[in-house]
Amino acid sequence: MMQYVGRRLLLAVPTLLLMSIVVFISVRLVPGGPVQVMLGLAQTNPAAVARLTRELGLNLPLWQQYASWLAGVVRGDFGTSLFTGEGVATMIAQRFPNTLALVASSMLISIVLGVVGGVAAAVHKGGWIDLLVTFAAVLGVSLPGFWFGLMLILLFAVDLRWLPVAGAGGLRFLVLPAFTLGVTTASVVARFVRASVVEALREDYIRTARAKGLSPLRVNYKHALRNALIPVVTLVGLQVGGLLSGAFVVESVFGYAGIGQLTVQALQERDFPVIQAVTLMVATIYVLVNLAVDIVYSAIDPRIRYE
Amino acid sequence: MANAEITVLEGGLRTPPEARAKGTRTAALARVVHNRTLLVGASITLVVILASLLAPLIAPYDPQTMNLAAAMQAPSWQHLAGTDNFGRDMLSRILYGGRIALLVAFTSVAIAVGIGCLLGFAAGYAGGMVDVIVQRLVDLMLAFPSLLLAFLVIAILGPGLVNAIIAIGVGGVPVYARVARAEVLKLRSREFVESAKAMGASDARVLFRHVIPNSLSPILVLAGLGMASAILTEAALSYIGLGAQPPSPDWGSTLSQAQDYIETQWWLPTFPGLAIVVTALGFNLLSDGLRDHLDPR
Numbered sequence: 284m285m286q287y288v289g290r291r292l293l294l295a296v297p298t299l300l301l302m303s304i305v306v307f308i309s310v311r312l313v314p315g316g317p318v319q320v321m322l323g324l325a326q327t328n329p330a331a332v333a334r335l336t337r338e339l340g341l342n343l344p345l346w347q348q349y350a351s352w353l354a355g356v357v358r359g360d361f362g363t364s365l366f367t368g369e370g371v372a373t374m375i376a377q378r379f380p381n382t383l384a385l386v387a388s389s390m391l392i393s394i395v396l397g398v399v400g401g402v403a404a405a406v407h408k409g410g411w412i413d414l415l416v417t418f419a420a421v422l423g424v425s426l427p428g429f430w431f432g433l434m435l436i437l438l439f440a441v442d443l444r445w446l447p448v449a450g451a452g453g454l455r456f457l458v459l460p461a462f463t464l465g466v467t468t469a470s471v472v473a474r475f476v477r478a479s480v481v482e483a484l485r486e487d488y489i490r491t492a493r494a495k496g497l498s499p500l501r502v503n504y505k506h507a508l509r510n511a512l513i514p515v516v517t518l519v520g521l522q523v524g525g526l527l528s529g530a531f532v533v534e535s536v537f538g539y540a541g542i543g544q545l546t547v548q549a550l551q552e553r554d555f556p557v558i559q560a561v562t563l564m565v566a567t568i569y570v571l572v573n574l575a576v577d578i579v580y581s582a583i584d585p586r587i588r589y590e
Numbered sequence: 591m592a593n594a595e596i597t598v599l600e601g602g603l604r605t606p607p608e609a610r611a612k613g614t615r616t617a618a619l620a621r622v623v624h625n626r627t628l629l630v631g632a633s634i635t636l637v638v639i640l641a642s643l644l645a646p647l648i649a650p651y652d653p654q655t656m657n658l659a660a661a662m663q664a665p666s667w668q669h670l671a672g673t674d675n676f677g678r679d680m681l682s683r684i685l686y687g688g689r690i691a692l693l694v695a696f697t698s699v700a701i702a703v704g705i706g707c708l709l710g711f712a713a714g715y716a717g718g719m720v721d722v723i724v725q726r727l728v729d730l731m732l733a734f735p736s737l738l739l740a741f742l743v744i745a746i747l748g749p750g751l752v753n754a755i756i757a758i759g760v761g762g763v764p765v766y767a768r769v770a771r772a773e774v775l776k777l778r779s780r781e782f783v784e785s786a787k788a789m790g791a792s793d794a795r796v797l798f799r800h801v802i803p804n805s806l807s808p809i810l811v812l813a814g815l816g817m818a819s820a821i822l823t824e825a826a827l828s829y830i831g832l833g834a835q836p837p838s839p840d841w842g843s844t845l846s847q848a849q850d851y852i853e854t855q856w857w858l859p860t861f862p863g864l865a866i867v868v869t870a871l872g873f874n875l876l877s878d879g880l881r882d883h884l885d886p887r
Binding site: 298301302305306309310312313314421422424425426427428429430433434436437441448524525527528529531532535536546547550551553555558562565566569570 | 726729730733734735736737738741742744745746747748749818822825826829830831832842845848849852853856859860863866867870871874875878
């Protein structure tokens, strides 16, 4: 097991390094380069351009620029925002807990809704519960998260006045964004769980359990569900990427002060140090979560390690 | 039982080819009719495409003409979906917005399918170094959540509708590349491909004549899902100001402006959103039905 974990960790290193190169290069590909964007496209004074290029170290060879940028990143130094002059690491650190709370709570909502719905649909395959869950799931994947958020605001904040329209702070501010993000992800989970449980219910050991005279409840929940839920672990890991990028848009709807809102603003202003830092951070989290999921999966199902 | 089989077989052999073709077609049509998901999905999609194409003929007003005297009107017989703060007819804007949504979806999916399949087919068929390089590239792209990849492309190119199309297209490339490669690998060792090779067919002929046509169904299903996802992503990008810009009647951009009036004008955020849901639902149902139709297992 330790050998497997070690090998997987080692394999993640080149991916992370390649990702850092992509993020680093992407800013250099900007038409006119970052200096021109910082100075504004109207600014053509060669002296100003040359001075800023020197100040940012952009006159150095590319590999040297990358090495010093990466060294900073490893130390947690992502540079300063082009617009506020604030340290990017500080800006992210202030907002990250909010995003973490949002992603974690919406993941919980999506797992509960998705697993309950998916199992109910599979157990009653072909019945009206199945039809209802299947339709709700297709509807869920067709919902633009930001619009669903607007509709929830319209109902619960504007009409019923139960919850605040926007902002971040206590639990009250978290309910609507978490539900918005959770429901759209729950649809994906429900579809997957349904397929997985339907498959499990066809297995020989289920027939054996039924033949032994066990109650349908025991067969469905104890035997089928436990085996069907193993692949769901992987799916949930994959959803982290979707939840994180979904949070980018949903945070904008609710004026929720997380890294998503920060990124959208940075993209509009083309604040490159912020964009680079967030992209690298989210992609790294995504890779690490999937790595963790693989490791957990191999612990649950040892066959994986030998494939 | 055996007799019945023989009769069926003989019946099959005696049927003239054109009648047999007609029979297969009727059977295929019957399967489509019985596939409710496919039927509903195809109908919704068809209505949306027709409504968008015919927008200049069926829209009651010009989508951009302002009429301050008619501003902020709730839905009525005159303005079925109400009017916005500039007095523009919302129904007309939604109909014209559909043209943008479909244009973005078709072109971005075409980019994703085109580049993705090219990479996937090349990797799967050529193998060796080409395969290794393509695989690493695909793994790297998949390491970024697709919206993040789109953000990165927009960070480089800047906001705007064309750049959003490119961003969404690039974000979809790795998925198609992976599926196309898997399909080629699956088909490469099949007997009909082996025999084509044994008969001396060139690589290009084997690939274009035998491998690609047989690997299209999963790609077609994915492309349908990709259309729905492209419509949702474009709306999200335009909503946060990175895609289509005002005064475009784009659905996402319209919703972004509608948010300011959410407390008083409920129809402004409601109808463009419904248009997005219906369109995405149509494509999702269409591809779900198509998958069941092409792969009845």
